[in-house]
Amino acid sequence: MNSSPSEDSSPVWSTKETTSVADASTSGRGDAGPLMPSANGRPSACSMDVALSRFRSGASTFHTLISELVAATEAERKALEEERKALEAERHAMELERQRVHTILNDVEQVTLNVGGRKFTTSVNTLRNAPNPSLFNAMFSGRHKLTKDEEGCYFIDRDGRHFHDILNYLRDGHFNYPGPVLPLADASGTAGGSSFSTPSPTAADIKYLLELRAEANYYGLTGLMAAIDRFPHGLTRVARAAALNMEDSWMWVGAGYEDGQDELVFTVDKPVQLLGVGLCGTEGGLTVEMELYEVDPEDYNRELATCCSVAQSFTKADGSVLRLMFPDPAPLQPGKYYMLSALIKGSESYCCEECLETVIAGGVTVAFQQWESPNGTSEQRGQFPELYIRVLYYHLQTKSALYRLQHITPRPYVPTPINQSCYHQQVPWPKGRSHTPRS
Numbered sequence: 442m443n444s445s446p447s448e449d450s451s452p453v454w455s456t457k458e459t460t461s462v463a464d465a466s467t468s469g470r471g472d473a474g475p476l477m478p479s480a481n482g483r484p485s486a487c488s489m490d491v492a493l494s495r496f497r498s499g500a501s502t503f504h505t506l507i508s509e510l511v512a513a514t515e516a517e518r519k520a521l522e523e524e525r526k527a528l529e530a531e532r533h534a535m536e537l538e539r540q541r542v543h544t545i546l547n548d549v550e551q552v553t554l555n556v557g558g559r560k561f562t563t564s565v566n567t568l569r570n571a572p573n574p575s576l577f578n579a580m581f582s583g584r585h586k587l588t589k590d591e592e593g594c595y596f597i598d599r600d601g602r603h604f605h606d607i608l609n610y611l612r613d614g615h616f617n618y619p620g621p622v623l624p625l626a627d628a629s630g631t632a633g634g635s636s637f638s639t640p641s642p643t644a645a646d647i648k649y650l651l652e653l654r655a656e657a658n659y660y661g662l663t664g665l666m667a668a669i670d671r672f673p674h675g676l677t678r679v680a681r682a683a684a685l686n687m688e689d690s691w692m693w694v695g696a697g698y699e700d701g702q703d704e705l706v707f708t709v710d711k712p713v714q715l716l717g718v719g720l721c722g723t724e725g726g727l728t729v730e731m732e733l734y735e736v737d738p739e740d741y742n743r744e745l746a747t748c749c750s751v752a753q754s755f756t757k758a759d760g761s762v763l764r765l766m767f768p769d770p771a772p773l774q775p776g777k778y779y780m781l782s783a784l785i786k787g788s789e790s791y792c793c794e795e796c797l798e799t800v801i802a803g804g805v806t807v808a809f810q811q812w813e814s815p816n817g818t819s820e821q822r823g824q825f826p827e828l829y830i831r832v833l834y835y836h837l838q839t840k841s842a843l844y845r846l847q848h849i850t851p852r853p854y855v856p857t858p859i860n861q862s863c864y865h866q867q868v869p870w871p872k873g874r875s876h877t878p879r880s
Contacts, residue, residue: 538583538584550564550565551563551564552564552565552568552581552595553592553593553594553595554594554595554596554597554604555590555592555594555595555596555597556597556599556600556601556604557597557598557599557600557601557602557604558601559601559602559604560594561601561604561605561608563608563611563612565581567608567611567612568580568581568611569581570611570612570614571611571660571661571662571664572664573661574661574663575660575661575662576659576660576661577611577660580595599656599659600652600656602652603649603652603653603656604656606653607653607656607657607660607662607665610657610662610664610665610668611662614664615668616665616668616669618650618672646674647674647675650669650672650674650675651674651675653665653669654666654669654670657669667769670714670769670770670831671768671769671770673716673766673829673831674831675831675832676716676829676830676831677713677802677803677805677829677830677831677832678719678802678827678828678829679800679802679807679827679828679829679830680800680802680826680827681793681796681797681800681807681809681825681826681827681828682793682794682795682796682797682825682826682827683794683795683796683797684793684794684795685721685761685762685791685792685793685794685826701814701815701816701817702782702783702784702814702815702816703782703783703785703814703816703818703823703824703825704780704781704782704783704812704814704815704818705780705781705809705812705814705820705823705825706736706741706778706779706780706809706810706812706820707778707779707781707807707808707809707810707828708775708776708777708778708779708807708808708810709773709774709775709805709806709807709808709830710775710805710806710808711775711804711805711806711832711833712772712773712774712775712833713772713773713805713830713831713832713833714770714771714772714773714830714831714833715733715767715770715771715772715773715779715828715829715830716766716767716770716829716830716831717764717765717766717767717828717829718731718765718781718783718825718827718828718829719762719763719764719765719825719826719827719828719829720755720762720763720765720783720785720790720824720825720826721761721762721763721790721791721792721793721824721826722755722757722759722760722761722762722763722790722791723755723756723757723763723787723788723789723790723791724757724788724789724790724791725756725757725787725788725789726754726755726756726757726787726788727754727755727785727786727787727788727790728752728753728754728755728785728786728787729752729753729754729755729763729765729783729784729785730750730752730783730784730785730786731750731751731752731753731765731767731781731782731783732747732749732750732781732782732783733747733748733749733750733767733771733779733780733781733782734746734747734748734779734780734782735748735777735778735779735780736778736779736780737778738778741778741780741810741812744780748771748779749767749768749769749771751765751766751767751768753765761791762826762827764829766829770831773830778810780812781825783824783825785824790824792822792823792824793822793823793824793825793826794821794822795821795822796809796820796821796822796823796825796826797809798820798821802830803830803832804832805830805832807828807830
């Protein structure tokens with residue numbers, strides 16, 4: 442029986458073609474099954490819509506991923522470009538700095554300074570020897586435009602009398618000055634004598650040191666200031682012993698007499714520097730280990746800070762009063778309590794007796810507190826007949842005066858010593874001295 446025309450003209454869908462369509466419709470979505478033909482072998486409209494929807498969804502996801510990748514790449518490129526520009530700018534600035542320094546002032550180039558009308562010729566390398574905050578480092582760093590006068594000199598408006606000492610310090614880093622040494626006891630051996638060892642200090646010595654220190658402070662030479670402060674200029678003797686017993690010497694057993702330190706607790710009413718101490722002499726020999734502490738006002742056994750320490754050996758040839766100096770002056774402030782602790786090892790030593798509880802020296806009141814040392818001494822007898830202090834001169838207590846003196850940005854303040862030696866002369870404040878008032 443022949444088939445009807447309509448049935449004969451119907452297309453026949455092969456399995457291969459159906460599979461190809463299903464694969465195409467599900468590309469990009471591995472979680473969906475293939476599109477199945479309808480009962481008559483043809484794909485339904487719903488199946489085609491699903492396939493198209495899946496294709497569009499996959500294309501949208503792919504486009505989003507591509508956009509994110511492009512954006513991240515662009516951001517990274519911009520960041521790298523900014524870093525490159527910053528590095529180039531820094532390299533360019535460094536190159537300009539190098540060229541400026543080498544073009545204007547190189548290390549071996551000679552320069553002439555006109556300091557208060559006196560001319561000094563040196564090299565840039567010498568002027569840069571001092572570490573910051575040296576004024577010369579700032580001047581000749583190449584960062585500042587310096588103007589020479591008509592004679593080719595750089596003018597500095599300071600007193601040039603001591604500038605040769607400034608230059609010598611910059612050249613070798615040492616301050617060589619045959620200044621005065623500490624005072625000796627008098628011929629009778631009494632503590633607090635007025636004689637000095639050779640060479641004797643003079644008013645000119647002290648004036649020179651104070652003027653040089655003022656210049657060092659102006660130029661920011663902190664090392665030179667510290668070196669000047671190691672000399673006992675402006676030294677004030679605090680003599681607290683009314684008598685020095687040289688007949689009944691103290692015997693030493695083991696590490697010290699009665700196995701303990703000799704201690705002295707004291708306060709000051711003005712800012713000073715403690716340069717050293719005078720100890721009782723010896724008939725044989727001894728070694729002293731000295732420490733200075735800040736202690737609790739309520740409990741002298743409680744140490745708040747260690748200020749400085751020193752050790753030294755002595756013999757009978759050193760005299761009836763042994764002068765023990767600290768490596769650097771120790772600053773003392775009013776309102777604080779300090780303890781000197783000496784561990785003395787040796788055979789025997791003299792003893793100071795009838796010590797004063799309060800001594801006024803150089804306008805400073807030094808009060809010695811009641812305290813019994815581990816070795817049995819007290820504030821009235823022991824091994825400390827003298828203290829050596831330097832009074833600090835504080836002046837110009839207003840900021841307006843500070844700016845009038847400096848004419849520049851204030852620098853950190855370093856106290857300037859005043860002459861408070863046995864001559865009782867006050868040296869006038871150096872002209873142009875920079876000073877920062879205390880809060």
